[in-house]
Amino acid sequence: MDLLRFITCGSVDDGKSTLIGRLLYDSKSILADQLEAIERASKTRDNGEVDLALLTDGLRSEREQGITIDVAYRYFQTPKRKFIIVDAPGHIQYTRNMVTGASNCQLAIVLIDARHGVVEQTRRHSLIASLLGIPQIVVAVNKMDLVGYSQDVFSDICIQYAELAKKLNVSAVTYIPISALNGDNVVDESKNMPWYDGPTLLHYLETIVISDDVNPAQGRFPVQYVIRPQTAELPDYRGYAGKVTSGTFRVGDAITVLPSGETSVIDGIELAGQSLQEAGASQSVILHLADDVDISRGDLIVRTDNQPVTSQTIEAMLCWMDTKPLSVGSKYVLQVGTARTRCSVRQIAYQLNVDTYDHTEDVDSLKLNDLANVVLRTAQPISFDPYQQNRATGGAILIDETSNVTVGALMLVGEAG
Template structure:
């Protein structure tokens, strides 16, 4: 059974938390004690309705204000698939929270209030989803009950978002009309929108094709740990432990170790004490090479006929996540997979307006939640793929050298 990790995003009060609550409630994925707790928290309501948003809005401040502040994660499964739900906040001041939550997602549900259509926060979250390379986008036109389940309203919103999607080069966009509050087209088909012939949200989540979302072309293996037992009976044992982030490795493959450029062949592949002829992403394995090469944590093993970029001069899209400003000339630690190197910010090529998609040049500093294209110089060469080609090997973070806090998310170009 495969796993789908998806994020819900969109404008404030579009009903993201209610949608997740409805999805869990109608699919019978709520434990009895959780349901009792939500019923107790909802008992102050005169109409006796259960506030489904309380299933995800767990912070006290979220419950008091009726908004989502931090990223919330929920797990559930159906007979068809396992799911991890990421509930992202809609407010602009929590852009960094959304980037963090969406970075590992395969699908984004962008909620649109049927009364308001496409608004600035819809554009901002759609841009971030596109930047992060999320291949599947579901536009959930919510609160259709407040517009009398009008087909014309739904069609107009589809036209608006389709124009937006052209600018973002979105790969796959699906539109679903729904009412999260009443459960229309969330788990069960709506009796109020007979004109809609597409899938319900849960049906789409269960059936969306994920096989092509994993890069199986470019074989990449960041070394996490070198296993070299100091016992007489295993004195010839040398293995390299890690997780295959993309591609396929087979016994006998010619491989290159980066950044040194040393070459060898795969002699054996261990997987849970079994010897395999091949392994693929995202398996965690131990590789054995035919030659004794100086390899340590942070090195990258790749197939020799499919090599990444190796450079000290890096261009990347950056989402700044710290209250302290980033300035040209600032120094940080760049972490890419298991590799770390000091780096300096050489230039800010432009700052991107996440609401209008305009590029502003001549910027000398970035503030919290700003997104920009930056130029970095690293102390040691790093081995990476463009983020648009290989998300796992094209992502990196910036770490403050004094506080050790993650201050930036990078999409390498």
């Protein structure tokens, strides 16, 4: 049984938390004690109905304000597939939380209130989903019950979003009319919209094919730890521990260590004390090489026949996540995988306007939640793949040197000219 990670995003009060609650409730994925707890909490509300949003809005401040603030993760499964749901906050103030939540998702559900259509946060979250390389987008037009289940309203919103998708070069978009509160087209088909002949949301999630577009030859192994016991039983033991982030490695493969450029051959692969002939993506293993090569934490072992970019001048898309503004010339720590190095912001090439997707040039600073194209200069060479080719090695973060706080999320584009 495979696993699908998806995120729900959209504007405030579009019904993201309620939708997730409805998915869990109607698919019978709520434990008895959880249901009892939200029933008790719901009794304090005026209408007395079970508030399904409480399944994900767990913080006290979220329940008091009736909005999602932090990213919430929920797990459930059906007979056909396992799911991890990421509930992203809709308020503009918490856009940075949406970026962190979406970074590992394979599908995005963009909720749109049928009464309001495409709004600013719809455009903002769709832009972020596009920048993060999420391959599938579902536009769930929610609260159809409040517009009389009108087909014309649904069609108009589909046309609005299709125009937006063209600007983002998003091709795989599916449109589903729903009412999360009443359960229309969420798990069960709706009798209120006979004009809609497509799948329910859950059926779509269960059957969508999620392709693994990582090139098997694009073997990437960030070194986390060098194992040298130097005991009487293992006097010559030298292993390199880490997680294969993409591609495959086999015994006998020619490899290159970056950024040094040293070469060798894989002499052995070890997993929990057992020898393997091959290791693939997501496996945490120990690699043994035929030669004694100078390797340390932060180095990247790759297959010699397929190497990433190695550079000290990097172009990247940035989401700024700190209340303190970023300015040209500021210095930070750049982390890509296990590699860390100091860097400076050489240039802000342009800032993205989330309303029009236009580029604003001649910008010298960024504030919280701004999206921009920047050029960084690093103290040491960094090896990476363009984010659109390999999300595992193309994502990075900026860290404040003094507070050690993550202040920026980066999608690396390539070597800057």
